[in-house]
Amino acid sequence: MFAIATITYMLTLEPTASFWDCGEFIAQGYKLEVGHPPGNPIFILAARFFINFVGGDTAHIALAVNAMSALLSAGTILLLFWTITHLVRRLIVKDGEEDAMSLTQMIVIFGSGICGTLAYTWSDTFWFSAVEAEVYAFSSFCTALVFWLILKWEDHADEEHSDRYLILIAYVIGVSVAVHLLNLLCIPAIVLVYYYKKFKNTSAKGSLIALLLSFVIIAAILYGLVPGFVEMAQYFELFFVNTLGFGFNSGTLFYAIAVLAIFVWCVFELYKQRSATRIKIAFFCTVFFSGTLLIGDGVMLPLALTAALVVYLWKFCKNIPVRWFTIVAMSIFVIFVGYSSYAVILIRSNAQTPMDQNSPDNVFALASYLNREQYGDRPLLYGETFQSGIVYEVNSSGIPKAIVTEGKKLYAKKVKSNPDEADEYIVTGRTKKYKMTPELNMLFPRMYSGSHIQQYKEWTGMKGTMVNATTYVDGNGNTLANEPKLKPTFLENLQFFISYQMNHMYWRYFMWNFAGRQNDIQGNGEITQGNWISGIPFIDNWRLGDQSLMPADLTTDNKGHNVFFMLPLLLGIIGLLWQAFVSKRGIEQFWVVTFLFLMTGVAIVVYLNQYPNQPRERDYAFAGSFYAFTIWVGMGVAGLWHILRQYVMKKDKQARAAAWVAAVVGLLVPLQMVSQTWDDHDRSGRYCARDFGKNYLASVDQNGIIFTNGDNDTFPLWYAQEVEDYRTDVRVINLSYLATDWYINQMRRPAYESEPVPMIADAETFAYDQRQYGYLISPDSTLTPALKAVGHFYGDSKNAKYNLYEFKYPRMYIPVDADAAVAQNVVSERYKEYINPYISLDMLNEPNTRADGAMNTSKVMSIDIVASAIAEGWKRPVYFAMTVPDKYYLGLTPYMLNTGMAYQVTPVAYNASGDAGVNTEKMYENVTKKFTWGGLDTAEPGSLYLDESVRRMVSTTRSTMLDLATALAQESYMFKVEASEMDTTSAQYAEKMKWANDSENKCREILDLMIAKLPEKACSYSLSMGMDIASLYMTLGEESGNAEDLKKAEAILEREVLKYAEYVRFFQSLEPSKYNLLSRYDMYIDRNIFASCLQSYAQIVDDETMTAMLMKIEALGVNLDRINLSGKDA
DSSP: OHHHHHHHHHHTOOSSOOTTTHHHHHHHHHHTOBOSTTOOHHHHHHHHHHHGGGTTOGGGHHHHHHHHHHHHHHHHHHHHHHHHHHHHHHHHSOTTOGGGOOHHHHHHHHHHHHHHHHHHHTOHHHHHHHTSSOHHHHHHHHHHHHHHHHHHHHHHTTSTTTHHHHHHHHHHHHHHHTTOGGGGGGHHHHHHHHHHHHOSSOOHHHHHHHHHHHHHHHHIIIIIIHHHHHHHHHHHHHIIIIISOOOTTHHHHHHHHHHHHHHHHHHHHHHHOOOHHHHHHHHHHHHHHTTTTOOSSSSHHHHHHHHHHHHIIIIIOSSOOHHHHHHHHHHHHHHHHHHGGGHHHHHHHHTTOSOBTTOOOSHHHHHHHHTTGGGOOOOSSEEOOTTOOBOEEEOTTSOEEEOEEEEEEEEEEOOOSSTTSOOOEEEEEEEEEEOBOGGGOEESOOOOOGGGHHHHHHHHOOOOEEEEEEEEEOTTSOEEEEEEEEEOOHHHHHHHIIIIIIIIIIIHHHHHHHTEESOSSOOSSOTTSSOBOOSOHHHHHHHHSOGGGSOGGGTTTSTTOEEOTTHHHHHHHHHHHHHHHHOHHHHHHHHHHHHHHHHTTHHHHHHHOOOSSOSSOOGGGGHHHHHHHHHHHHHHHHHHHHHHHHHTOOSGGGHHHHHHHHHHHHHHHHHHHHHHHSTTTOOTTOOHHHHHHHHHHHTSOTTOEEEEOSSTTTHHHHHHHHTTOOOTTSEEEETTGGGSHHHHHHHTSOBTTBOOOOOSOOTTTSGGGTTSEEEOSSOOOSOEEHHHHHHHHHSSOEETTTTEEBOOOOEEEEEOOHHHHHHTTSSOGGGGGGOOSEEEEEOSSOHHHHHHTEEEHHHHHHHHHHHHHHHTTSSSOEEEETTSOGGGSTTOGGGEEEOSSEEEEOSSOOOTTSOOEEOHHHHHHHHHHTOOOTTTTTSOTTTSOOOHHHHHHHHHHHHHHHHHHHHHHHHHHHHHHHHHTSOTTSHHHHHHHHHHHHHHHHHHHHHHHHHHHSOTTTSOOOTTHHHHHHHHHHHHHHHHOOHHHHHHHHHHHHHHHHHHHHHHHHHHTSOHHHHTTSOHHHHHIIIIIHHHHHHHHHHHSOHHHHHHHHHHHHHHTOOGGGOOOSSSOO
C-alpha cells in the first residue's frame, strides 16, 4: 500500500510551488525563515532535511518539499492499512487464535485493508494535499500515527512496559502541535480505546465519563500545557532581563534548562522510588513549572488548581500511584521536547531573516504569534451577533469612552534610542475585552460577521427580530441611548449552522470524497458550482437540475468532475453497520471510530464558526474525518462478506468464495475512484504559481517596489525571490502586513539586493501598536504636501478631547520633479510636457477613507512610501500588483500605467476616466521577452490540470494581455488618424504609418501569443473574454484586410457561441426555484453574454452561415425565442 501510494503521489507531484501558502512554506524550509502564525517549526525542519538531497539546485527545492508531503502521505496510507486490518482482525479472529488464522479470514482482513486504504489514497481531499508543500499531509501523518499507536498499545496493553506506547503518543502530539493542532482531536478516541481495554464491564455511562475526561485532557493541553510553557518562560524572562539586567532571551534559556533538569529529576525519583516526599515535590515541580496550571488570563484559577494539586499530593495521596505519575510526568516531558522545536522560531527571528512574520524574537511576541492574535477571534458558545457594537460610557463632560475590561499586562521590547541602552521589556497595555451590546448576544452564535449580513439572509431567508440595543450608558450603567438593531432568532442562527456550516462547508466536502463532485469551481450554494453529485440521475436531477443538460465546460470538460455513484459511501455505511452490530467489541470499536470521525469533522465545524463566502474551499481541514470514514469503507468488505454468508453463500464451503467476492467488489470501488480522480490531481508538468509569480516581478523595473495584498499575489513572488533567487532587487510589500509595526520595521532593513524602503516613519512611530488609525475628527481641508501631512500624524497628533490619533491634513499632494521622472525612465521624453507638477492624494474625498472616517496604518504607510520614493527622485519606481483591489490604490489610478502584471505610479494623469493606462512599449517588452507561462505553452493542450486558482490567474494574465493589445490597436488607429491629415508623400506621413503598422503588428502578435501560450483548450475564456479577443481580430482584419485575422475571429466566436449555448440550454431547463440558485455569473451569461456572442457572430459571417448556426443551436435544445437579442439587460 505504501508503494502504491508513493508511486501515485510521486507521479502526480507538482514540480514547483503551488498557490496559497505553499510558496511561503517552501521558502521557510529552504532558509529556515519565519512564516505566518502560529508557525510550523517541525514542518520547516523536515522540509530542510529533504531539501538537502537536491544540493544547491534551486530549481528542485520545491520538488523536494513536495516529495516530503508525498512520502508522509504514503506513510499515512500505510498506517491506515495497519489500522483497518487491526480492527477487522479483532472482530473476526478470536483472541489467542491470531497465529491460526484461516485463509478466508486473511482474505477478508487484507481485502478490507486494501479497499479502505486505496479509497483514501485516491480520495479527492487527501490526494490534493499529498502533492504540494502544505502542512496538512504532515498533520494527517501525525493523526494516523497517533491512532495507530493506541491500537498497537491495545495489542500489548497487558505486557510489561506497554506504557511506552502512551508516552510515544504524547511525544507525537507534542511534535504535531508544532505542525498543526488538529492532532489533539484524536484524544477522545485514544481515551475510549484505553477505557475499553482496561475495563471489563464497560457501559454507556463509563464511555461518557471517559469522553468527558478526554475533553479535560484536551483542555489541559490546549489551554494549559501548550501556552503554559511560554507563559512560565515569560516570568523567568522578565526577572532575568528587567530585574537582573541580563540580555533579551536569557531568562527563556535559563527556564528551558531548568525545566529540563526538573523533568529529569522527577523521572529519576519515580524510577528510584527512594523517598515519597521527594517524588511528590518533584512531581509538583514538574506540573507547576511546565505551566500546565496556568489556565486563563486571571490568577484565581491557576491558584485554585495549584492548591488542589498540593492538597491532593500531601493530604489524599497516601500511596503514590507511581505508574500514573510516571506516565503524566513523562508525557509532559516529551510534549515539552516536541514543542521545544519552537525555539527554531525564536532563533531565526532573532537572526532577522528576510521573511520574519510577526518578528517573534522573544517569548512575549512568541505568545502573540502562537495565539494567532493578528487574525482576531470569533464567538463560539456565547457572544455577539452581526450587528453587535461596543457599548460606550459617557462621562460628565459628554465624552464617550468604550467600556472595556482589562486583563493581564502586555509586554514588548523597549525601542532603544541608541544601541548602548540596556535591554528592557516595557508594559505596552493590557489585554482588552470590550463590552458588546448585551441585547444582541446569544447562545451558540453562528451569525456574527457584520460584513456578511446579506449572505446570512441568502442562506437562511433571515428576517430576524428588531431589538433596542444599548449604545451609550452613564457612569452608573444606566442606558442613555439605544437604537433598533436586527438580531437573528435562535432558529435562524441554527439554520445557518445546519445549511451553511454543516451542509455546505462539511457535508458537501464529505460527499465529494465518497459520492462524487460536480466540478472544481468554488461554490456558494449555486446549483452549477462545486456541488456533490452521485452520478445517479434521479438523485442529482432532483437536487440540481438535469445534469445531462449541463454544459461540458462545467462537467465532462472540467477535470474536477468526478462520479463515484455513491459506491464508497454505501460501502462505508455497510462497514459502519457491520462494526456496530457484529459484537460487543464491535460496538466499542464503533464508538472509537465515531468519535475520531466526529471530532475531526463536526467539532472542527463548530470551532471554525465560518462566515459565508470563504476565500477558498476548506475541505482540507476535514481530512481526518474522511480518514475515519475510510476505515468504515474498508470494513465494508467484511460487511459484504457477512451479508453474503448470511443470505447468499450460506454453506461453510462457500465461505472462502464469499470472501473473494467481497474483496474483489471492494477493490473495484477504489479502482472506480482513481479512474475519476487521477486527471484532477495530476499536477506533473505544471509550473503556474512560480511562473505567474515571476511575471509580477518581471513587470517591475530595477530596484522597484511592488505593493501586493493577498496570498496568491504575494507568496509566489516570495518563493521566486527566496528560493529561485529571481529579481531580489524588487521589494515586495504586502499591504495587509503593512498595518503592523513589525512589518514596517522589516521594510526599513535591506533584503538581498533591495535597499531599505524609503519612508519617514522610524522605529518608534508605530511601536507598541500606536497610531493604528488616524481618525478624521476635524480634518483641515488645506492642500498639504504628503510627507508634511504624514509627518504631522507621526508627531504629537493625539486629539486631546477623544484621546485618539488624528490625521489632520487628509487633502495631500506629492510634488513632482519632472526631470528626475524622465531621467529614471518613469516617463519617456516625448511625454514630458504632460507631467503634472504634483500628484493629488485627496483622502478626505476618497470614498473608502470617507466611509471609514479614518486612515489605517497600511494606508498611511503606503502614502509615506510612495511619497518618499518620489521625493528621492524616482530612484525606486513604485507599482501596485494588478490583483490588488482598487480601494488600496490611494486614488492614484489616473496616474497608473500597466506594465504587465503591475500598475506603475507615474506623474502623468493619462486617463481622465480614472482607469489605469497602458505603457505599451514597456509592457510589450515585458510580455514578449520576460513572461513565462507555467508549462501551458509546452504541454499538450488540455493535458495539464488547472485548478480554479490557476484558472483565475490565467484569466488575469489574459486580461492584462488584452489590455495591451487593445492599447496597441488604439495607438495604431490614432497614428492613422494623425497620418490622414498629412501629405501622403511626406516623411512625417511615412513615419506615422510605420508606427501605425508597427502597433498593429504588435497587437496581432500579442493576441497570437496569448492563444499560443495560454490556449483555450487548457482554460476556456471567461465571460466576454473570447468576444473581446475576437473583436480585436475583427478590427485588425478589417483595418489591414488580413483574411486570417477574420478567420480567427470567426473561429473563436463560433466556439464561444456553442459553449454558451450549452449553458443557456441548461438554464432554460430549470424550474424557477432552481433558476434562482444560479450564480450572478451564470445569470449574466443567460441574459447578456450569449446574446452578445450571437450578435458578434452575425456581424462576421454571412446569412447562410448564421442560419446554420441558429439551426445547430436549436438542435442542442436551446429555445431561441427566449433569448434577449436587444442588447439590453433582461
